[in-house]
Amino acid sequence: MKMSNSIKDIIIVIILSILGGIFKILGGLLGNSKSVFVDAMTSIANTISILLIYKYFRMSLEPPDRDHLYGHHRLALGGSISTLLLYSFVGGIILLDIVEGLGTTYTVYIYAPIFATLGMAPYLIGIAISRRIGGSAILYARFTVIELIEGLTTVFASLGGVFVSYIIDFVGAIALASYLFIELVKSFREILSLVSDEAPKEIVEKVRESIEKYGVEFDKIRIRRIVEDVYHGDIVLKLPPNTDIETAHRIADSIENDLKKNLGIDVTIHIEPNEGNGNW
Ligand SMILES: [Zn+2]
The missing domain is CATH 1.20.1510 (Alpha-lytic protease prodomain-like)
Structure with a gap:
């Protein structure tokens, strides 16, 4: 009615x-x-x-x-x-x-x-x-x-x-x-x-903060505005080479959900072994 x-x-x-x-x-x-x-x-x-x-x-x-x-x-x-x-x-x-x-x-x-x-x-x-x-x-x-x-x-x-x-x-x-x-x-x-795929600095900064909260390193963050407050992007995370796939997935998932829920950002996460800190 x-x-x-x-x-x-x-x-x-x-x-x-x-x-x-x-x-x-x-x-x-x-x-x-x-x-x-x-x-x-x-x-x-x-x-x-x-x-x-x-x-x-x-x-x-x-x-x-x-x-x-x-x-x-x-x-x-x-x-x-x-x-x-x-x-x-x-x-x-x-x-x-x-x-x-x-x-x-x-x-x-x-x-x-x-x-x-x-x-x-x-x-x-x-x-x-x-x-x-x-x-x-x-x-x-x-x-x-x-x-x-x-x-x-x-x-x-x-x-x-x-x-x-x-x-x-x-x-x-x-x-x-x-x-x-x-x-x-x-x-x-x-x-x-x-x-022009603009990425407001404050949004990129917030994404960086969200990732650092999980205590992991990243190689690259790419974010672009789709419309008003909708953003898409991809992130390359660096995890210790001995991280098992389940842990890696859980971290990636948490970050994805976090960004989606709090900032309305849709990201895809790619994971790379962190060669520097690796314990082969
Ligand atoms: Zn359609």
Whole structure:
């Protein structure tokens, strides 16, 4: 019962953000405001990208199968890649609109701030609902707070456009577009960091500490981040040459379980005889 309620809530939140986007589009078109138009475009990209982030996140939780022997963790990248694509696409449209506006004057109508204000209401309700759902919906709330800040910027820029000068509206549009490009760079870096097999120093350090706790030596530690807090790696342990296979296995097993349980790291351990300390 609780499950179906939260799905209903999620659908309501999505419909609300689409509604907010529609209000903003109307504001952009009827009010002839570039800042409201930019905001409308980013809102739509935002809504679709949240949907895709959610979709790929769900897919990434699937257990290993025949074609993904390590699991599906990196499918979560589908969300960041989609964001990158959507924001780039929308960024192109926005850039075109801004370039077109350079050197021309235009009139902003009162519809622009009115619809921009109306467009904020669905997001406010959406954030309130997301907070109630909790869990990954909090992520949506965080994204959407930015949407509200953009909304406020738009309301003031278009108000200035109506009552003072179209230039204020135009500057607002440029400011929002710049923010979109910052988001683009952030998304790109996130993807690059994950596909480059980064290993945070503190994680490697913790792995080293875990191994040393067992009083054994190691030759090599390799760890790489798969997604957020999922890591894979391999370790080469050096054990005295007279260690029996059962003891060696027990040590390797303990270290593997330890790393899995405490740090969420999946390692494979290879064992080598420690020639230096051997008693042949
Ligand atoms: Zn698969």
